[in-house]
Amino acid sequence: METVAPFPYRDPSELLRRARLRPTRQRLALARLLFAGGPRHVTAESLFAEAQTANVRLSLATVYNTLHQFTEAGLLREVVVDSSCTYFDTNVSEHHHFFHEDQGVLTDIDGEEVNIHALPAAPEGTKISRVDVIIRLSGQK
Amino acid sequence: METVAPFPYRDPSELLRRARLRPTRQRLALARLLFAGGPRHVTAESLFAEAQTANVRLSLATVYNTLHQFTEAGLLREVVVDSSCTYFDTNVSEHHHFFHEDQGVLTDIDGEEVNIHALPAAPEGTKISRVDVIIRLSGQK
DNA sequence: CGTTTATTTATAATAATTCTAAACTATTGA
DNA sequence: TCAATAGTTTAGAATTATTATAAATAAACG
Incomplete structure (x- = not known):
């Protein structure tokens, strides 16, 4: 599968073509909502609500x-970050997250702002697929 | 609430007394299962299964x-680490985790083995409640 | 003890997510 | 252009981890 980066913003139908997904009305609309502005974080429910507000008719499924x-x-x-629901991030480049626990909101941390100095070797027979750093915050945003 | 550390191993009833929890048969049995051996990771389901095997009669609730x-x-x-179920760790001292994605298994990383060199400041009005580092692994353990 | 208060439990409820299978739509190539 | 095919959407049911309810039980305390 060809690698596709959503930013800088491209035409949604080009994105879908590169991802080998048919450019249906629903997918085009969701791609627009997700990628037209700056990088962002969504849950299925939040994106669904946003689509409804934008008068995009589609199902939660x-x-x-x-x-x-x-x-x-x-x-x-x-x-x-939270066992009660799944977050998706439109920023697919390497970076880490603040999680505002009181609000259930994620924000990005710049790639350079977290520096992991020493990383243990992956155990025999395994390889590192990703390193996630979550800085959990309490208090108002 | 008094701070209670489960290790080194103490008498379960002492643990419960310090935690201001009544020493019921169920809690004593679970404390024994959790803290009698070395540090470990459980899910509600895994601990429930273990209790049943050990002939401890209690409910999942x-x-x-x-x-x-x-x-x-x-x-x-x-x-x-996984949106499909919640893990609990008996090691409450500062440390991070490997997550073996293929097996759904967590293992501890020694505190000193991960060194976060630069940490961003908490945004205005918030404070850091915890920093979690998860190294996701693929492949056999 | 007997009373109060905490705990346990079976069961129902919830909530996020996935599944199913029928209806619909994009693609393909004659 | 159009029919056939293959991929997509959807309503609604099913699933799964978890939490709530409220009655029964057990611990604490005088």
Whole structure:
């Protein structure tokens, strides 16, 4: 599968073509919502609500399907911070996160701002697929 | 609430007394399973299964209640690595984790083995409640 | 003891997510 | 251009981890 980066912003149909996904009305609309502004974080529910507000008619199941397909295509990345729901990040470049626990909101930390100095070797027979750093915050944003 | 550290191993009833939790049969049995050996990681389901094997009669709801009470008392810490289920770690001292994605297994990384060199300041009005580093691994353990 | 208060439990409820299978739509190539 | 094919969407049911409820039980305390 060809690598596709969602930023800088490209035409949604070009994005979908590169990801080998048919440019359906629903996927085009979601790609626009996700990638037209700056990088952002969504949950299935938040994106679904946003689509409804924007008068995009689609089902919640399609939002789930699309988020997963986009993730597989490298357009999104999943961020695990909270066992009660799944977050997706449109910023797929290497970086880490602040998680505002009181609000359930994620924000990006610049790649250079976290510097892991010493990293242990992966155990025999395994390889590192990713390193996630989550800085959990309490208090107002 | 008095701070209670589960290691080195203490008598379960002492642990519970310090945590201001009544020493019921169920809590004593779970404390024994959790803290009698070395540090470990469990899920509610895994601990429930283990209790059944050990012929401890209790309900799954009690396992959930107890895990949360122990976490509040500082005997356990929750580790968020997988949106499909919640892990609890009996090691409450500062350290980070390997997550073996293929097996769904957590292992500890020694505190000194990860060195975060530069940490960004907490945004205005917030404070850092915790920094989690998860090294995700693929392949056999 | 007996009373109060905390705990346990079976069961129902919840909530996020996935599944199913029928209806629909984009693609392909004659 | 159009029919056939293959991929997509969807409503609704199913699943799964977890939490809530409220009645029964057990610990604490005088």
